[in-house]
Amino acid sequence: MVQSEKAxxxxxILDLSNSIAAAWxxxxxxxxxxxxxxxxxxxxxxxxxxxxxxxxxxxxxxDHLLANKKSLQLDIExxxxxxxxxxxxxxxxxxxxxxxxSQLEEYGLGFDDLHNSFPDLIVLSVTPYGxxxxxxFAPANSLSIAARSGWASxxxxxxxxxxxxxxxxxxxxxxxxxxxxxxxxxxxTRQKSGCGQYIDISEFEVMVSNFAxxxxxxxxxxxxxxxxSMYETNLLAGPxxxxxGHFALTLSRAHFFRDAMMVLGLExxxxxxxxxxxxxxxxxxxxxxxxxxDAMSKWTREELFDELALRRVVAGPVLKMDELVxxxxxxxxxxxxRLQDDPLQALRPGAPFKLSETPWVxxxxxxxxxxxxxxxxxxxxxxxxxxxxxxxxx
Amino acid sequence: MSGPLKGIRGVVxxxxxAGSYCTELFAMAGADVVQLEVRKRPDSWRGTYxxxxxxxxxxxxxxxxxxxxxxxxNAVNLGKRSFTxxxxxxxxxxIFKSLIKHADFVAENFSPRVMGxxxxxxxELCEIKPDIILxxxxxxxxxxxxxxxxxxxxxxxPTSGMSALLGYGDGVPINSGVMYPDAVAGLYGFSxxxxxxxxxxRTGKGQFIDLSMQEANLANIGEAALEYTYTKHVxxxxxxxxxxxxxxxxxxxxxxxxxxxxxxxIAAETxxxxxxxxxxxxxxxxxxxxxxxxxxxxxxxxxxxxxxxFWSRRQDRDLLSTLLSSKxxxxxxxxxAKEVLDDHxxxxxxxxxxxxxxxxxxxxxxxxxxHFSQDKISITRPSPLQGEHSFEIFSExxxxxxxxxxxxxxxxxxxxxxxx
Numbered sequence: 001m002v003q004s005e006k007a008x009x010x011x012x013i014l015d016l017s018n019s020i021a022a023a024w025x026x027x028x029x030x031x032x033x034x035x036x037x038x039x040x041x042x043x044x045x046x047x048x049x050x051x052x053x054x055x056x057x058x059x060x061x062x063d064h065l066l067a068n069k070k071s072l073q074l075d076i077e078x079x080x081x082x083x084x085x086x087x088x089x090x091x092x093x094x095x096x097x098x099x100x101x102s103q104l105e106e107y108g109l110g111f112d113d114l115h116n117s118f119p120d121l122i123v124l125s126v127t128p129y130g131x132x133x134x135x136x137f138a139p140a141n142s143l144s145i146a147a148r149s150g151w152a153s154x155x156x157x158x159x160x161x162x163x164x165x166x167x168x169x170x171x172x173x174x175x176x177x178x179x180x181x182x183x184x185x186x187x188x189t190r191q192k193s194g195c196g197q198y199i200d201i202s203e204f205e206v207m208v209s210n211f212a213x214x215x216x217x218x219x220x221x222x223x224x225x226x227x228x229s230m231y232e233t234n235l236l237a238g239p240x241x242x243x244x245g246h247f248a249l250t251l252s253r254a255h256f257f258r259d260a261m262m263v264l265g266l267e268x269x270x271x272x273x274x275x276x277x278x279x280x281x282x283x284x285x286x287x288x289x290x291x292x293x294d295a296m297s298k299w300t301r302e303e304l305f306d307e308l309a310l311r312r313v314v315a316g317p318v319l320k321m322d323e324l325v326x327x328x329x330x331x332x333x334x335x336x337x338r339l340q341d342d343p344l345q346a347l348r349p350g351a352p353f354k355l356s357e358t359p360w361v362x363x364x365x366x367x368x369x370x371x372x373x374x375x376x377x378x379x380x381x382x383x384x385x386x387x388x389x390x391x392x393x394x
Numbered sequence: 395m396s397g398p399l400k401g402i403r404g405v406v407x408x409x410x411x412a413g414s415y416c417t418e419l420f421a422m423a424g425a426d427v428v429q430l431e432v433r434k435r436p437d438s439w440r441g442t443y444x445x446x447x448x449x450x451x452x453x454x455x456x457x458x459x460x461x462x463x464x465x466x467x468n469a470v471n472l473g474k475r476s477f478t479x480x481x482x483x484x485x486x487x488x489i490f491k492s493l494i495k496h497a498d499f500v501a502e503n504f505s506p507r508v509m510g511x512x513x514x515x516x517x518e519l520c521e522i523k524p525d526i527i528l529x530x531x532x533x534x535x536x537x538x539x540x541x542x543x544x545x546x547x548x549x550x551x552p553t554s555g556m557s558a559l560l561g562y563g564d565g566v567p568i569n570s571g572v573m574y575p576d577a578v579a580g581l582y583g584f585s586x587x588x589x590x591x592x593x594x595x596r597t598g599k600g601q602f603i604d605l606s607m608q609e610a611n612l613a614n615i616g617e618a619a620l621e622y623t624y625t626k627h628v629x630x631x632x633x634x635x636x637x638x639x640x641x642x643x644x645x646x647x648x649x650x651x652x653x654x655x656x657x658x659x660i661a662a663e664t665x666x667x668x669x670x671x672x673x674x675x676x677x678x679x680x681x682x683x684x685x686x687x688x689x690x691x692x693x694x695x696x697x698x699x700x701x702x703x704f705w706s707r708r709q710d711r712d713l714l715s716t717l718l719s720s721k722x723x724x725x726x727x728x729x730x731a732k733e734v735l736d737d738h739x740x741x742x743x744x745x746x747x748x749x750x751x752x753x754x755x756x757x758x759x760x761x762x763x764x765h766f767s768q769d770k771i772s773i774t775r776p777s778p779l780q781g782e783h784s785f786e787i788f789s790e791x792x793x794x795x796x797x798x799x800x801x802x803x804x805x806x807x808x809x810x811x812x813x814x
Binding site: 154157208222320348358 | 419466642
């Protein structure tokens with residue numbers, strides 16, 4: 001048994017990702033200690049050009065998705081570089097790709113081609129619609145995935161039309177599932193079969209998986225789960241107005257209802273035992289909903305949250321990003337991070353989960369194209385001359 | 395059940411959505427997930443013992459108990475086995491501890507103090523099985539001033555920044571149609587556990603996973619967080635629009651024969667896609683000086699969207715979606731829940747599966763979202779009835795006899811439904 005402070009520092013990932021989903025997957029690998037070697041063509045990873053740059057030349061997607069990774073400039077289209085790429089494959093555990101059509105297959109390096117030479121190699125594919133199906137070549141993004149997966153049909157209000165999920169959610173959800181799925185495959189390879197395999201992750205299918213509850217409720221009830229009406233927005237739909245913003249209060253259990261009514265000064269509702277039954281409360285919303293929202297509107301978010309939290313009532317204020325950066329709870333948990341090598345010293349979002357023995361670590365800014373050519377040559381290959389000489393040909 | 399995680403066992407206390415989804419992903423990947431349900435109070439996603447059966451379930455002759463036919467529970471517990479115990483009784487606690495000896499991991503999504511109160515803190519579990527992994531999915535994590543604040547998806551969505559980014563651009567924050575943050579937390583919980591399992595397999599050491607739903611969801615919108623810290627502009631909801639590209643929206647189509655609006659998502663992220671859209675539309679948008687490049691299209695997005703809506707309103711949703719996609723333009727129909735379950739690609743890939751539930755009967759539902767070439771996924775078990783596998787699990791793992799089990803049932807320590 002080895003001793004290690006990083007959960008995944010025995011893994012080497014060859015990262016050919018050019019989508020947000022696949023890049024988020026490999027970012028997670030890097031954050032938990034794997035060596036992630038980003039193979040960049042001479043023009044650089046396309047993600048470097050997806051969004052415009054901010055002032056000071058910083059690039060949000062690059063800084064967010066490529067941090068903690070190593071960059072090796074290598075043109076796989078070049079036949080001689082291809083041999084170097086094969087040398088790298090021999091030293092890696094996983095190849096990640098997201099191109100449609102498959103870049104690896106176009107080079108004759110698809111999973112089936114590689115499997116004989118590298119029997120324990122795992123190849124992960126993360127694409128909008130998965131491989132080898134009718135949708136595979138349809139271009140997509142998080143908007144179109146939200147549409148096809150059902151999410152746009154239930155978000156928002158029927159009077160205003162379907163509403164997508166926010167900010168590349170299909171990509172980030174798929175990235176994290178792809179990460180976990182790859183670790184599952186590594187478990188199978190190392191602990192059981194010794195055999196590598198191909199993993200096919202589709203952003204569409206991940207968002208459909210997230211959509212399982214409204215899908216099945218529609219099937220069971222025969223009533224399709226739809227958007228709510230904006231004229232019926234209420235506590236059950238989400239945040240309602242309070243003095244300085246919006247606030248969500250759930251009253252799913254009897255004691256939440258009783259204690260919240262006491263805080264809001266609605267003692268008669270608190271004492272109505274019929275309303276302590278969940279199904280009765282939901283069937284008779286007219287008895288309490290309007291009064292509760294009216295009472296809430298007189299509070300500020302912080303005051304109401306403090307009072308309800310004391311009584312362990314499930315509730316929460318709508319927080320914006322500036323408030324989250326200043327949020328004392330997140331600060332004390334150490335969620336926000338700075339990087340030593342960041343000239344802007346910007347705060348960066350931190351670990352999605354904490355491990356007691358092997359912490360998530362954000363160590364390095366995103367690399368320049370080919371920044372680690374020399375280091376990788378020395379660490380992974382026989383000498384530094386291999387990569388350097390091939391770079392010269394590109 | 396088969397899959398890459400066959401051979402792994404989780405003894406879990408997960409409930410509702412986030413925790414249940416996390417451990418369902420394990421079950422769908424082949425792990426043996428045995429889920430404890432506390433005898434006196436069913437999983438909140440089963441409902442309560444006193445809730446009446448829904449009208450639709452009343453029509454199904456095999457539907458016997460409302461708590462076994464709740465679509466919420468049955469949507470997120472595929473492939474698991476269910477057992478019940480009364481953890482307020484010493485006998486129940488002893489059986490649970492005995493089961494821990496057979497577990498690779500334990501997972502729960504209670505408030506942080508609950509496991510300690512039950513006598514199952516991480517340290518106590520380690521005394522039973524030194525290399526155990528415990529994943530705790532809570533609203534705000536195990537330390538910090540909010541650690542004891544309870545939360546669910548509907549309140550973590552606002553407190554994680556998600557709600558502020560979901561809306562039509564009018565400044566009104568919205569929660570998702572269902573509690574989306576639970577799904578996000580479930581995905582990270584699955585991945586967190588696998589991270590810890592990988593480490594344990596290398597080192598022999600278990601560990602504790604502290605997953606705050608707030609942090610997992612904030613990480614999932616980390617792009618917006620970084621945008622704020624770079625620019626000091628607070629990111630806002632922008633409806634279906636994109637920060638940089640136009641067109642990027644959801645547009646009306648010709649209504650279906652049966653009535654009800656049909657919609658299509660259309661986006662162009664490149665000039666080539668824009669030109670193709672113009673060609674297909676037959677409209678004169680290319681000649682409009684307000685739309686000649688992405689910067690101008692973005693500046694004149696309101697007018698652009700009106701133009702596209704005017705055209706799309708006369709188009710058949712599915713024909714247009716297929717045509718645009720085939721020509722390289724980003725497009726997709728807005729499908730409702732029933733249409734998602736009917737999607738032939740999802741069915742052919744085994745993502746929508748027909749499962750026969752003992753009380754509900756055969757229904758299509760969402761299965762596994764991953765595909766492995768060697769370890770094929772095969773979901774053969776629907777979500778369990780409450781306590782369905784108690785004897786099976788106790789017998790298989792603890793060597794319990796039928797008489798011993800019946801004694802537990804007679805004493806209300808295990809069994810099905812409300813205690814007698």
